[in-house]
Amino acid sequence: MSKEIQRTETKSPAVESARARQTFHPATDIVETPESLFVYADMPGVDEKSLDVTVDRNVLTIFGGVAEEAPKQQSLTYAEYNVGDYERVFTLPDEIGRERIEATLKDGVLRLMLPKSGPAKTRKIAVRAS
Amino acid sequence: MFWRESDPWGAWEPFRDYERLQAAMNQILSETRRTAPVTREYPLINIWSGEEHATICAEIPGVDPKDIDISIAADTVTIRGVRTETPRKETEKYLRRERGTGEFARTIQLPFQVAAEKVDASFRRGILYLSVPRAEADKPRKIIVKTATH
Numbered sequence: 001m002s003k004e005i006q007r008t009e010t011k012s013p014a015v016e017s018a019r020a021r022q023t024f025h026p027a028t029d030i031v032e033t034p035e036s037l038f039v040y041a042d043m044p045g046v047d048e049k050s051l052d053v054t055v056d057r058n059v060l061t062i063f064g065g066v067a068e069e070a071p072k073q074q075s076l077t078y079a080e081y082n083v084g085d086y087e088r089v090f091t092l093p094d095e096i097g098r099e100r101i102e103a104t105l106k107d108g109v110l111r112l113m114l115p116k117s118g119p120a121k122t123r124k125i126a127v128r129a130s
Numbered sequence: 131m132f133w134r135e136s137d138p139w140g141a142w143e144p145f146r147d148y149e150r151l152q153a154a155m156n157q158i159l160s161e162t163r164r165t166a167p168v169t170r171e172y173p174l175i176n177i178w179s180g181e182e183h184a185t186i187c188a189e190i191p192g193v194d195p196k197d198i199d200i201s202i203a204a205d206t207v208t209i210r211g212v213r214t215e216t217p218r219k220e221t222e223k224y225l226r227r228e229r230g231t232g233e234f235a236r237t238i239q240l241p242f243q244v245a246a247e248k249v250d251a252s253f254r255r256g257i258l259y260l261s262v263p264r265a266e267a268d269k270p271r272k273i274i275v276k277t278a279t280h
Binding site for chain 2: 032034042047069074077
């Protein structure tokens with residue numbers, strides 16, 4: 001199943017953001033349990049209002065907008081990290097129940113609970129000999 | 131890369147190919163060094179500064195603010211903490227692991243003495259904001275020149 005969770009390519013120009021802003025891939029842990037999948041993504045600076053988690057068919061998209069807090073009467077004099085939005089897309093395996101996904105955000109970490117609903121039934125088609 | 135043109139008079143230079151290879155190798159090696167991963171400091175910080183204040187911002191997502199230890203000595207600020215790993219049962223396995231765990235410490239030297247008693251720390255959305263004011267004794271003093279009246 002691990003091979004089914006793949007990061008889809010977001011570097012292609014087709015999915016470039018309209019805003020001239022940097023977008024980062026949040027560092028993500030994915031843990032599998034017998035019942036569900038847990039996704040943990042580091043998104044410092046993101047709050048509940050600017051967070052957007054969508055599931056379209058089997059594509060999970062995580063987006064977090066960051067509004068930079070500039071201290072008053074101070075200017076940025078030394079920078080090691082850049083401020084920008086977070087976006088990452090995952091392809092989910094078919095056995096994830098898309099309706100019961102839970103998302104929580106605490107201290108800049110997004111936690112997603114994706115319950116498994118059992119593997120999708122494959123239908124076997126019998127071929128009749130003519 | 132800049133190559134010397136070959137000798138128009140066709141002089142025999144047996145080492146030219148060797149030199150060319152060596153130059154190419156050197157370039158490859160220097161490029162590798164430039165892009166090689168460096169030891170990453172954690173947490174990464176941004177510093178905002180004004181006339182009598184500085185604000186140190188550090189991205190430390192997923193850490194309990196109570197577990198962040200900040201110490202100040204003269205002009206240095208040290209941030210210490212631990213990013214703990216959520217305990218996992220045997221039935222749980224990582225499919226992907228990118229978030230780092232463990233202890234971290236970062237010492238920042240500021241260009242002024244810090245008024246340690248006035249330092250204010252807040253932690254919002256995984257970002258630590260440290261407001262460090264300049265010590266009163268360290269602030270520049272304006273000296274007024276008195277005119278002597280005779």
